[in-house]
Amino acid sequence: MDNPNFKSGFVALIGRPNVGKSTLLNYVVGQKVAIMSNVAQTTRNKIQGIYTTDEAQIVFIDTPGVHKPQTKLGDFMERSTLSALDEVDAVLYVVAADEKRGPGDNFIMERLKQVQKPIYLVVNKIDKVHPNKLPAIVKQFEDGTVKLADVVPVSALNGNNVNALINKLVDQLPNGPQYYPSDQISDHPERFVIAEMIREKVFMLTRQEVPHSVAVDVMSVKRQDDETVHINANIIVERPGQKGIIIGKKGQMLKQIGTMARKDIEHLLGDRVYLQLWVKVVPGWRDKSAMLKDYGYRS
Ligand code: GDP
Numbered sequence: 217m218d219n220p221n222f223k224s225g226f227v228a229l230i231g232r233p234n235v236g237k238s239t240l241l242n243y244v245v246g247q248k249v250a251i252m253s254n255v256a257q258t259t260r261n262k263i264q265g266i267y268t269t270d271e272a273q274i275v276f277i278d279t280p281g282v283h284k285p286q287t288k289l290g291d292f293m294e295r296s297t298l299s300a301l302d303e304v305d306a307v308l309y310v311v312a313a314d315e316k317r318g319p320g321d322n323f324i325m326e327r328l329k330q331v332q333k334p335i336y337l338v339v340n341k342i343d344k345v346h347p348n349k350l351p352a353i354v355k356q357f358e359d360g361t362v363k364l365a366d367v368v369p370v371s372a373l374n375g376n377n378v379n380a381l382i383n384k385l386v387d388q389l390p391n392g393p394q395y396y397p398s399d400q401i402s403d404h405p406e407r408f409v410i411a412e413m414i415r416e417k418v419f420m421l422t423r424q425e426v427p428h429s430v431a432v433d434v435m436s437v438k439r440q441d442d443e444t445v446h447i448n449a450n451i452i453v454e455r456p457g458q459k460g461i462i463i464g465k466k467g468q469m470l471k472q473i474g475t476m477a478r479k480d481i482e483h484l485l486g487d488r489v490y491l492q493l494w495v496k497v498v499p500g501w502r503d504k505s506a507m508l509k510d511y512g513y514r515s
């Protein structure tokens with residue numbers, strides 16, 4: 217990538233549940249999606265999707281804690297969330313055209329007040345309302361507390377005006393490198409991310425006791441009619457001792473890994489998740505390079 221005019225940056229996507237953030241992201245990143253779980257330099261944030269063209273790369277991130285009041289997280293989290301919003305190049309605040317401003321929005325607006333970066337009010341679901349209703353909807357958010365760089369009405373469902381939104385974003389991004397490869401990470405980016413989230417919890421909870429020779433094989437991801445997602449995954453280790461550590465006394469460790477991973481996956485997918493984990497010993501799996509691809513590794 218030796219284009220000196222290449223533009224890149226991080227854009228935070230916020231908004232209350234069901235306003236269409238995931239739908240918008242899916243539309244934007246489409247087939248070029250390279251969803252990734254936490255990457256080193258963005259431990260506080262989740263990368264949700266990456267939009268890459270020959271001219272620009274936009275890394276969309278989620279900022280946990282901005283979406284709904286989480287009083288238990290306390291001051292520290294509040295502050296880190298705020299600074300996370302100041303580290304991005306722009307913020308997309310997504311609202312739904314067919315819904316009134318609510319308590320969740322008040323919470324978000326309160327946080328956005330202190331953000332110095334350009335904030336775009338994205339009024340989604342315009343396919344659901346008559347155009348002459350839009351000014352009144354927008355007015356609810358133009359209360360003088362939050363400075364809006366622009367207001368962009370879109371329909372994430374049919375893609376209406378989404379290109380205009382992307383063009384506005386790219387226009388104001390700084391020149392910068394392509395942070396992430398433009399190719400897809402796997403045929404099943406969702407599975408890759410799910411595997412990474414489980415792996416991350418294994419390392420986090422077992423600390424140094426289990427070496428990095430742990431793989432996660434997501435065997436099935438099934439979305440049910442009731443909008444719940446059922447996931448089966450194997451945690452693959454090389455030695456029986458490692459299996460024991462991961463399962464823990466009376467299965468407590470595995471249970472904790474499962475609970476924490478499930479919460480992250482639910483956050484990623486936006487749906488209720490049922491996660492079944494098993495631990496499997498496959499001696500020397502690291503040497504079996506043919507298996508690496510199956511276990512979600514890139515080499
Ligand atoms: P999120 O919780 O903000 O990520 O919202 P989702 O992307 O999961 O969308 C919530 C619901 O709104 C889903 O049923 C979507 O199909 C629907 N939705 C999202 N965008 C639009 C839109 O532009 N128009 C319409 N009519 N429905 C939409």
Ligand code: MG
Pocket residue numbers: 237238239484485486
């Ligand atoms: Mg969502």
Ligand code: K
Pocket residue numbers: 233234485486487
């Ligand atoms: K949802």
